[in-house]
Amino acid sequence: MSESHSNLLQQYSSERESAQNTAELEALRVKYLGKKGEITEQLKGLGKLPPDERKAVGAEINRIKNEISESLEKAMREMALKEQETKLQAERPDHSLPGLFNRPGTLHPVDQVAREIADIFLAMGFFMAEGPEIEDEYYNFEALNVPSHHPAREMQDTFFLESGQVLRTQTSPVQIRTMETLQPPLKMIGLGKVFRRDSDITHSPMFHQMEGLVVGENISMSDLKGTLIMFVENMFGKRAYRFRPSYFPFTEPSAEMDIQCIFCEGKGCKVCKSTGWMEVLGCGMVNPRVFEAVKYDTEKYTGFAFGMGIERMAMLRYGINDIRLLFNSDIRFLRQF
Amino acid sequence: MKILLSWLKDYIDIKETPERIADALNMAGLEVEAIIQPGKHLKNVVVGKIISRDPHPDADKLSLCRVDVNRGEPLQIVCGASNMKAGDKVPVAMLGAKLPSGFEISKAKIRGVESSGMMCSKKELGISEEHGGLYILPEATPLGEDIVKALGMDEVIFEISITPNRGDALSHLGIARELSAIFNLPLHREPLGDDDGNGKVSDEIKVEIANETLCQRYGARVVKGVNVGPSPDWLKDRLEKVGIRSINNVVDVTNYIMMDIGHPMHAFDLNLISGKKIIVRPAHSDEKLKTLDDQVRTLDSSMLVIADAEHPIALAGVMGGAESSVSDKTTDILLEAASFQPVSIRKTAKRLAMMSESSYRFERGTNIDNIPIALNEAARLLKEIACGNPVKGIFDAYPKQEILKQIRVRTRRVNKLIGINLTPAQIETYLLRLKLEARREGEDLIVSVPPYRHDIELEADLIEEVARMYGYNNIPETLPAITSVLKLPTPLQKLENRVKQHMVSLGFNQIISYSFIPSNIDEAFREKKPLLLKNPLSEDQSAMRTSLKWGMYDALRRNILNDEFNLKFFEMGRVFHPATGEMSEEHSRICLGFSGSFNNFDWRRSAEPFDLFTVKGIIQNIGELFGFRFKFAQGVCSVLHPAMQMEVSCEKTVVGQFGQLHPNFLDNRKMPKNIFIAELDLGLLAKKTVAINRMVPIPELPAIRRDLALMVPATANHRDISKIIADEAKTLLEGHYLFDIYQGKGIAEGCRSMAYSLTFRDPQKTLTDEQIQPIIDKIVNRLDKDLGVKLR
Structure with a gap:
């Protein structure tokens, strides 16, 4: 390459490197490649050269032209990106300002826990049934094998209406109503409000229960255990459990299920009264007298039932120490869940 | 209900720890709510005797005592209390003792004088909340004995909650029976009293049951020459520990038997029973009875009473009458043990709002066979502790002998319901442990239910007994092999x-x-x-x-x-x-x-x-x-x-x-x-049915938008304007909405400026302004004509 051409390239290179923005790069393009640019001028001057040199010099100038052109294009692209970036960066607001936030509402803790429990059973193939909260004594007691003047009625102090009806003391009447309309095999849960004449920091005259019932051929107590263990593991995680014999008029055999205390992991604490165990639900094999009340064949069908208090679960889960907080509608409480 | 471990040992040689016993009862369905061991946290506290009491040389309010604890040299103890004197016996916490409060006794110098122990108050022993100075013990308390033993604080008390079906477990015998089944231990008992005595009971009293449904059996026994007075310490102690106040030896004996074998009893003053006659009958309406609590009750014919020849003397199974009750002057006693129908007792107790330990047990069912046992044991105790003279025999009115229930248990059913695989022999063994005797009939067992197991009525009830003995926690865990009928959410x-x-x-x-x-x-x-x-x-x-x-x-x-x-x-x-x-x-x-x-x-x-x-x-x-x-x-x-x-x-x-x-x-x-x-x-x-929307093609042709600013008088409203717009524009109107309301400057008083935006579109062809204008005109005219609304 001739010395003048190599000087030209060198001059271009240093000018391009010192270019600060796209406008300066554009000026360079005009200076070298424009109509009156240095390269253009040189191409114009080719005609003045002797014919034998013309071809070689022409090729060299064209090569230089291409080189500059490509280099400028590339520089132009990069510079444009850089300039855009600078411009965008300048738009940066105070990121630490709070978002324009609309605080979402909250589901009541009892509702949340009830849903969680229901979801486990629904996933296990149970369906959800409902029944009235004001019940006939028949559905709340007699059909469930609790005759009048039976001491078992004391287990549930009942509200009576002037009409003689009762506020249901348990969700178990839902079982009766379901069995009156459906034939086995069935797996149902019932959820709702129940009422008992009792009021202190762990008892509310109104609370919620979840009830379950499974009826079919060959349903056994081992099925009861397996089902409830599956529930407990999904609700509280894998932990020790035990079944204790108990008494409910509508089941025989009857049991209460305890799990290892979720607060002290079985070491013994205030919540579990130092026993290491927490009672979570009552259950049992459906008493044949209940099947008789709904005209199911007691020889063909067997079944199990269970029930649990939702408030108790919610209180355990959220560490709520007074059941009345749940029904006081205090926003400072509700907002926490 | 409170149950004493030492009392249980009258029946069963049980060596398990209190914790193990509680656990076993829990796992058998008898819920132990608490184990109370009053002396558990009291170690190294003994009975001491104050030999001398002198003032502390350096402190007015302190005393310097020398105390003999029967362990060599007397101890020198500095004490702040003032209610003691030389010769008193007191509890002494020795060096190294730990008190229930957690306080540990160590050698100390109090105002320059060495003190090697501490004399204790009731509060410091954890017995009572009162802090009335030192606990001065009875003179007879053995010197040097461990205080836990001396005060009977080595007792283990179980607080047990019994479900309403298990009336049979409401006594020490009942709990012992369960423990005997659980631990497979024999049940034994000192021989109980007999019906021996002087004379003939039928010369003293006659019993007549007027209603055999409400009273199945009524047993009466007479004990004469009784010295009514305080009970001996052992009796008082047992009753107090199970939470029953000691009254006098006669009443205490009836209560003791109730807590012992579960049968409520009553004692009458024989000489206050008119006509030597007991009649068990429904009350006459408006009959009056003054009960033991000094309340005059008005009775009705649904209530069962115990009457003498003249009037009621007790409310059957609920409470005795005040007038025939045992007093200091009583010498001859009529003891009652009977069996009343649970429902009737419950109704009466509820109606009169007077639940008692007695009605509680009758409601849950008692053991009809225990009637003679209760009477004879009471007579024996009265002879022993109240110098009584039992009259021979029981007047036992028992018109219709109770027939034992026989229930068939099918091996197949047991296994099906529990989900296990037992043989008939295994089932028989489990039942026998619970004193449920069975006869084999092929694979089936015919079980005779003892009269105290009122809870066992069906095969399922016996299956529960088998399951309890098998152990709920030994039952396998499976999942139901059924697919439920489908019921979708409503x-x-x-x-x-x-x-x-x-x-x-x-x-x-x-x-x-x-x-x-x-x-x-x-x-x-x-x-x-x-x-x-x-x-x-x-x-x-x-x-x-x-x-x-x-x-x-x-x-x-x-x-x-x-x-x-x-x-x-x-x-x-x-x-x-x-x-x-x-x-x-x-x-x-x-x-x-x-x-x-x-x-x-x-x-x-x-x-x-x-x-x-x-x-x-x-x-x-x-x-x-x-x-x-x-x-x-x-x-x-x-x-x-x-x-x-x-x-x-x-x-x-x-x-x-x-x-x-x-x-x-x-x-x-x-x-x-x-x-x-x-x-x-x-x-x-x-x-309400919610219609399912059918898809409408997305418009391809452009829409035309027109805004109308209207001057609306107070008489017109949005609904009417909106309706006119929709009516007049017909199908070409794609939609319209109100986008502004203005009142104030430039708007006549009472009027509003309301601005609507209207969107027109024809899915078939592109609309032109020329097509829209006539529609707008029609709308504006109608608004003016009908509502007085004008274009602004």
């Missing part, structure tokens, strides 16, 4: 769940208020006559809610009093209406409560206080989301501001209303005016 359940989620997304907090309301609630809140509770807990909770508005109003008000003004609440639940006949109706509703502003006001947005239209918008929003075509009209709810409320209907059914709280209910100064309440009946809405 439309109401689905609607409730979706609306709940929606409200939470909109920022509402769910509340659950009581389903009760005060029966004297303000008329305005009574949507219907509320159903009243017969036995409410309080006046505030004496009726059932007829709408959710009261609970919502109360929730808003109480939060506002706590200075929480921005509230968005919703509640979902049922309300209760009286219905035809005796029945009631339940309706599922949602109630919304609003106070303050809808959005959060923050660094960029200002507060947008709730008004009728934000609330209306939320209701419309619910309608839109769930496809309900809501219509709004003037509402008439008396809880709400008469002009600031609307009624919501859907397909011609009124489904609810919303509006501003009536100013009459702004009952304190903190409450802002703009409190709104809305209530919708979800049950009614769930019945």
